[in-house]
Amino acid sequence: MLSCIISDVDEEEETKSWKKLINIAVSGAAGMISNHLLFKLASGEVFGPDQPIALKLLGSERSFQALEGVAMELEDSLFPLLREVIISIDPYEVFQDAEWALLIGAKPRGPGIERAALLDINGQIFAEQGKALNAVASRNVKVMVVGNPCNTNALICLKNASNIPAKNFHALTRLDENRAKCQLALKAGVFYDQVSNVTIWGNHSTTQVPDFLNARINGLPVKEVIKDAKWLEEEFTEKVQKRGGVLIQKWGRSSAASTAVSIVDAIRSLVTPTPEGDWFSSGVYTSGNPYGVAEDIVFSMPCRSKGDGDYELVKDVIFDDYLRKRIKKTEEELLAEKRCVAHLTGEGIAVCDLPEDTMLPGEM
Numbered sequence: 001m002l003s004c005i006i007s008d009v010d011e012e013e014e015t016k017s018w019k020k021l022i023n024i025a026v027s028g029a030a031g032m033i034s035n036h037l038l039f040k041l042a043s044g045e046v047f048g049p050d051q052p053i054a055l056k057l058l059g060s061e062r063s064f065q066a067l068e069g070v071a072m073e074l075e076d077s078l079f080p081l082l083r084e085v086i087i088s089i090d091p092y093e094v095f096q097d098a099e100w101a102l103l104i105g106a107k108p109r110g111p112g113i114e115r116a117a118l119l120d121i122n123g124q125i126f127a128e129q130g131k132a133l134n135a136v137a138s139r140n141v142k143v144m145v146v147g148n149p150c151n152t153n154a155l156i157c158l159k160n161a162s163n164i165p166a167k168n169f170h171a172l173t174r175l176d177e178n179r180a181k182c183q184l185a186l187k188a189g190v191f192y193d194q195v196s197n198v199t200i201w202g203n204h205s206t207t208q209v210p211d212f213l214n215a216r217i218n219g220l221p222v223k224e225v226i227k228d229a230k231w232l233e234e235e236f237t238e239k240v241q242k243r244g245g246v247l248i249q250k251w252g253r254s255s256a257a258s259t260a261v262s263i264v265d266a267i268r269s270l271v272t273p274t275p276e277g278d279w280f281s282s283g284v285y286t287s288g289n290p291y292g293v294a295e296d297i298v299f300s301m302p303c304r305s306k307g308d309g310d311y312e313l314v315k316d317v318i319f320d321d322y323l324r325k326r327i328k329k330t331e332e333e334l335l336a337e338k339r340c341v342a343h344l345t346g347e348g349i350a351v352c353d354l355p356e357d358t359m360l361p362g363e364m
């Protein structure tokens, strides 16, 4: 472990009005997404200008030198709210007393790797990290899983952390929500802040369902503003589902900056009250959900928060046949992924019967 105290909190300073320091653990901290995210966390734009933080960065032997470089850049940025940076390759050290765990590190799917193999390789990482969180993190730690396949990784993680409420685990689908808002705003010719109530249902994969039935533009149902049903059902839906892949084709790497922004949005949605009448999407554990989605998976659904880190599911959403059918498909995919990782969730022998078209947004 390498630790660097940025500075001691001095009671005489402006710091008197600050909140108590919180520990934020980040895995894959030497990766591309983290390289954008860490500086946003340290600047105060995520947890607020009165919230000092300690950043606990998880790497591996392979990335340790790079991680030292990341820590140097954080030090050199002189962020007043950043009081401590720790880097380590041991999750038990990094997750000690963590109030937030942002799990970004995962092996990317390369050529020739079967999705079932990826589920297994990354699942092992998330099983181990779940155990470490269970042992040493704050009992109320909030866990945001970004590393793909993020829904099933989040399920594996929570199943290995029985002392932490399953409700505290999230899989990041906020990037998908942001992508959907952008496309709706462009089509309607409005600024994106006029687009609200956007839900991404299901898996962070190409079966995800961007919901245009409940979404609103300038407070009106989308279908009253964009009267082109064919565009909504086909072009819009596919554009959002495959946005990640198109970006990889253009950039040669997956979304990193916009993913970091969406992680900030996802955290802020939990630590600030949701605007009246609106909601946000997050991949959360299905336990007593009001939509009839299968229980015991991590499924993206509409949530509201009082700003206390917790959330509740939104009840007043409507469904039609199109939406139900699409939701069923993404649910089936997640149930198949779950069967494929049974050996990692403590539910017996894995059976991999994944649908052939199962893909991450970044794969096409």
Ligand SMILES: NC(=O)C1=CN([C@@H]2O[C@H](COP(=O)(O)OP(=O)(O)OC[C@H]3O[C@@H](n4cnc5c(N)ncnc54)[C@H](OP(=O)(O)O)[C@@H]3O)[C@@H](O)[C@H]2O)C=CC1
Binding pocket: 028, 029, 030, 031, 032, 033, 034, 058, 059, 060, 061, 062, 063, 064, 104, 105, 106, 107, 108, 125, 145, 146, 147, 148, 149, 150, 171, 172, 173, 174, 175, 176, 204, 254, 255, 256, 259
């Ligand atoms: N949910 C979402 O919306 C999105 C999710 N993602 C996912 O986020 C994850 C991170 O993306 P990004 O930061 O761009 O990726 P990078 O490749 O830049 O970084 C990933 C990090 O994962 C770590 N890692 C852990 N295990 C392995 C392994 N077996 N092989 C290689 N690397 C490993 C590496 O760190 P170390 O060596 O320190 O362990 C590496 O630094 C990916 O899984 C990606 O698919 C990306 C975009 C959107």
Ligand SMILES: O=C([O-])CC(=O)C(=O)O
Binding pocket: 148, 175, 243, 244, 245, 254, 255, 360, 361, 362, 363
């Ligand atoms: O597949 C990837 O790594 C990229 C991804 O999730 C996305 O862009 O949504």
